[in-house]
Amino acid sequence: MTVKRKNIRVVLVEDHPSYREIVSEVIQSAKGFSLSAVFENVDDALRQMPEADVILMDIGLPQRSGIEGVAELKKRTDSPRIIMLTNFTDDEKIMQAIFAGADGYLLKQIPGHKLLDAIVETMDGGTSMTPFVARRVLEAFKTRAEVKDETTENISVREQEVLGLLVQGYNYKQIAEKIFISPETVRNHIRNIYEKLHVHTRSEAVSKAIKQGLLK
Amino acid sequence: MTVKRKNIRVVLVEDHPSYREIVSEVIQSAKGFSLSAVFENVDDALRQMPEADVILMDIGLPQRSGIEGVAELKKRTDSPRIIMLTNFTDDEKIMQAIFAGADGYLLKQIPGHKLLDAIVETMDGGTSMTPFVARRVLEAFKTRAEVKDETTENISVREQEVLGLLVQGYNYKQIAEKIFISPETVRNHIRNIYEKLHVHTRSEAVSKAIKQGLLK
DNA sequence: TAATAAATGACGCATTTGCGTTATTGAAAT
DNA sequence: ATTTCAATAACGCAAATGCGTCATTTATTA
Numbered sequence: 120m121t122v123k124r125k126n127i128r129v130v131l132v133e134d135h136p137s138y139r140e141i142v143s144e145v146i147q148s149a150k151g152f153s154l155s156a157v158f159e160n161v162d163d164a165l166r167q168m169p170e171a172d173v174i175l176m177d178i179g180l181p182q183r184s185g186i187e188g189v190a191e192l193k194k195r196t197d198s199p200r201i202i203m204l205t206n207f208t209d210d211e212k213i214m215q216a217i218f219a220g221a222d223g224y225l226l227k228q229i230p231g232h233k234l235l236d237a238i239v240e241t242m243d244g245g246t247s248m249t250p251f252v253a254r255r256v257l258e259a260f261k262t263r264a265e266v267k268d269e270t271t272e273n274i275s276v277r278e279q280e281v282l283g284l285l286v287q288g289y290n291y292k293q294i295a296e297k298i299f300i301s302p303e304t305v306r307n308h309i310r311n312i313y314e315k316l317h318v319h320t321r322s323e324a325v326s327k328a329i330k331q332g333l334l335k
Numbered sequence: 336m337t338v339k340r341k342n343i344r345v346v347l348v349e350d351h352p353s354y355r356e357i358v359s360e361v362i363q364s365a366k367g368f369s370l371s372a373v374f375e376n377v378d379d380a381l382r383q384m385p386e387a388d389v390i391l392m393d394i395g396l397p398q399r400s401g402i403e404g405v406a407e408l409k410k411r412t413d414s415p416r417i418i419m420l421t422n423f424t425d426d427e428k429i430m431q432a433i434f435a436g437a438d439g440y441l442l443k444q445i446p447g448h449k450l451l452d453a454i455v456e457t458m459d460g461g462t463s464m465t466p467f468v469a470r471r472v473l474e475a476f477k478t479r480a481e482v483k484d485e486t487t488e489n490i491s492v493r494e495q496e497v498l499g500l501l502v503q504g505y506n507y508k509q510i511a512e513k514i515f516i517s518p519e520t521v522r523n524h525i526r527n528i529y530e531k532l533h534v535h536t537r538s539e540a541v542s543k544a545i546k547q548g549l550l551k
Numbered sequence: 552t553a554a555t556a557a558a559t560g561a562c563g564c565a566t567t568t569g570c571g572t573t574a575t576t577g578a579a580a581t
Numbered sequence: 582a583t584t585t586c587a588a589t590a591a592c593g594c595a596a597a598t599g600c601g602t603c604a605t606t607t608a609t610t611a
Contacts, residue, residue, distance in 0.1 A: 245466020323504030
């Protein structure tokens with residue numbers, strides 16, 4: 120007697136006919152998976168999207184790109200998990216897809232069994248990335264961030280709050296209104312923040328706050 | 336007649352005896368892999384490291400952590416590729432390891448065959464991450480960076496130069512001295528930058544410049 | 552209990568900033 | 582040949598900023 124287990128419902132969005140065939144075949148022949156729908160462009164997918172667990176979306180679709188597709192779908196409530204299928208070539212788009220909120224980034228030449236693994240892992244709340252993509256992401260990450268420097272003292276909770284507003288460009292008065300204190304107190308907080316960060320201007324404070332990840 | 340192929344030489348650094356045993360077993364019994372050395376702490380590993388292709392390093396070692404280990408090894412010429420083995424718990428350390436320059440981040444409970452896959456993929460220049468780790472990394476990434484927004488016009492070379500100095504906290508006069516133009520011209524450049532970025536203060540400009548990667 | 556730190560508030564003042572307005576030069580595009 | 586644009590420069594002025602100095606309250610820690 121086996122426990123009745125629901126299949127993982129997969130939707131594929133891919134314009135290239137032969138690749139569409141290959142992936143469809145993999146999903147359909149796999150135990151525990153079912154292919155709910157196949158679309159060849161984003162517009163159709165957005166209009167006719169059925170209930171599903173995971174969407175496999177080509178990143179480089181004509182007309183509306185897969186990135187727009189992700190962004191749209193992720194706005195919906197109960198959006199399924201979305202895995203992007205990418206080529207070696209579209210390096211720039213990988214980053215855009217990440218910010219659009221995709222849950223996985225796989226190279227198209229991934230073997231069938233690994234694609235299935237990735238779908239399961241994504242269902243379990245992880246983010247599947249092929250090592251090539253992961254490398255790109257980390258490289259981009261490292262160029263943007265800095266390690267927190269040892270001399271930076273602890274910024275208090277209230278100060279972090281003020282610092283966050285500073286980064287958004289608010290002035291004394293505006294910050295004061297937002298957190299219901301006097302502008303003079305804001306000045307004092309900022310003064311203290313400067314001292315802790317060893318800076319003397321807003322720009323430097325904003326710069327350090329962002330680069331060192333001092334916010335939130 | 337088979338082609339003679341060199342084994343992938345693996346080194347393991349892990350303090351926990353039972354886990355050490357398990358991994359050693361996996362490597363030794365795998366075709367195409369050989370276990371060159373096993374260390375139980377970073378100091379021994381640094382002192383006696385043999386030639387190897389891939390190092391598997393526990394991230395949470397006593398005394399000198401695996402993170403220090405990576406940092407040290409990566410300074411050496413011809414450093415092998417390094418894969419960190421992590422637990423669910425040490426979230427903060429994952430980021431530190433990334434900045435230390437590790438080439439892979441795997442959860443310890445990874446099945447043997449996937450560990451072997453990851454070693455191969457890392458050898459091929461990729462970065463292997465288990466989906467759990469990948470998720471953490473992307474979350475951290477997303478909070479720090481933004482996508483370049485479409486409305487941002489092209490910042491000219493000279494303007495980028497000025498913007499860079501702005502981010503470093505210099506004022507009109509200081510920027511003027513640095514690039515040998517009048518402070519009034521600096522004002523003009525900054526004015527134009529503001530217009531292109533749709534901002535009205537230094538803080539906002541600095542913030543956008545960093546988050547959108549407008550520098551250099 | 553005394554010292555310390557965080558959060559609050561205030562006044563004065565020199566400096567810096569943001570913006571309106573105007574103008575010249577050289578290079579690139581039409 | 583002319584328009585457009587980047588880079589340069591200048592003046593004025595209201596608003597915002599950075600910093601010195603001082604003070605109160607409430608936690609927390611030594």
